[in-house]
């Protein structure tokens with residue numbers, strides 16, 4: 001059944017990105033949303049992404065094929081009771097929360113169980129809010145699906161297909177398994193990033209010399225410490241057991257490394273770094289799990305009639321599809337530059353060769 005209407009509760013980074021993706025791929029599906037932050041709703045209306053901004057869980061949500069819960073984890077759970085009015089075979093409730101057991105356990109006591117499919121796109125960023133949402137966030141990233149034990153298999157299959165149609169890679173997991181896996185690959189890393197930042201902040205001197213000289217490695221490993229504090233507070237409070245298990249395992253591993261350093265165990269230290277390097281180097285490049293890679297170039301271009309058309313014709317006649325194109329003026333490109341985004345690496349590489357042949361001045365970032 002092709003959805004005609006889809007509702008959102010919470011239209012921030014993830015809700016907004018899913019809405020933008022649906023709007024891009026299925027422009028005929030009507031989207032509506034409720035959010036406590038009225039400015040997100042106003043912007044989404046203005047951009048034509050949603051057809052209706054709701055004041056609450058109003059009657060407008062009736063007839064939605066899917067209702068996506070996209071608020072912080074504990075907030076999502078507060079809506080379950082109200083949602084039972086809408087849920088049914090033709091209206092599946094789904095969420096995008098980073099923790100799954102808590103909402104599944106809550107659902108088990110309600111009439112929603114047959115109509116709930118948990119979800120978790122393994123994509124996002126340290127940014128939050130609708131203003132950072134993009135229509136390409138889901139591209140080629142794993143989208144974990146945790147159906148309730150009572151959900152009909154055809155509803156799960158249909159949701160899988162829908163997720164796939166948005167460009168993501170659906171993968172079905174048991175919700176408890178999900179919470180252990182994400183505690184290891186997402187929740188613990190976020191806690192470590194924030195701990196490290198706080199440690200450096202506490203150790204730094206008045207001139208903040210540590211902050212000043214912090215190199216790429218520190219910035220790479222701590223990027224996610226800039227994430228939303230309320231979101232991470234709620235993740236820690238709802239996935240307590242699994243996170244505690246992982247924190248203990250990490251503390252034991254750190255103690256081992258400490259011991260190896262204390263007693264100058266060179267071989268052990270080498271093995272420690274070598275095994276981490278081997279595993280890190282083997283991580284798959286597909287499904288980035290973070291903001292998708294952008295394939296883009298900048299091209300010097302004074303604002304003159306026909307300039308963009310000429311360049312677009314060169315690319316088009318060589319079967320290179322453009323994802324996004326636009327003139328930018330800033331301090332770096334005072335006379336104007338054309339910013340062009342491509343769908344894949346090969347297209348970017350082909351465009352670079354071709355445009356250089358036509359003597360365009362190009363910049364890569």
Ligand SMILES: NC(=O)C1=CN([C@@H]2O[C@H](COP(=O)(O)OP(=O)(O)OC[C@H]3O[C@@H](n4cnc5c(N)ncnc54)[C@H](O)[C@@H]3O)[C@@H](O)[C@H]2O)C=CC1
Pocket residue numbers: 009010011012013014015034035036037040070071072073075096097098099120121122123124125126127128129130228231235
């Ligand atoms: N940020 C990320 O990278 C990822 C986040 N998630 C999950 O997605 C969910 C949303 O996270 P983000 O979009 O990043 O956060 P966000 O802060 O960008 O968006 C949350 C939205 O929910 C709204 N909201 C908060 N309380 C509300 C309430 N009581 N009623 C209605 N709206 C309410 C906020 O105003 C905001 O617009 C969370 O459950 C999070 O665990 C999942 C994957 C990745």
Ligand SMILES: O=C(O)C(=O)Cc1ccc(O)cc1
Pocket residue numbers: 097098121122123124125126186224289290291
């Ligand atoms: O920014 C990153 O790399 C992330 O790890 C984003 C993220 C945050 C929370 C999730 O539940 C999933 C992904």
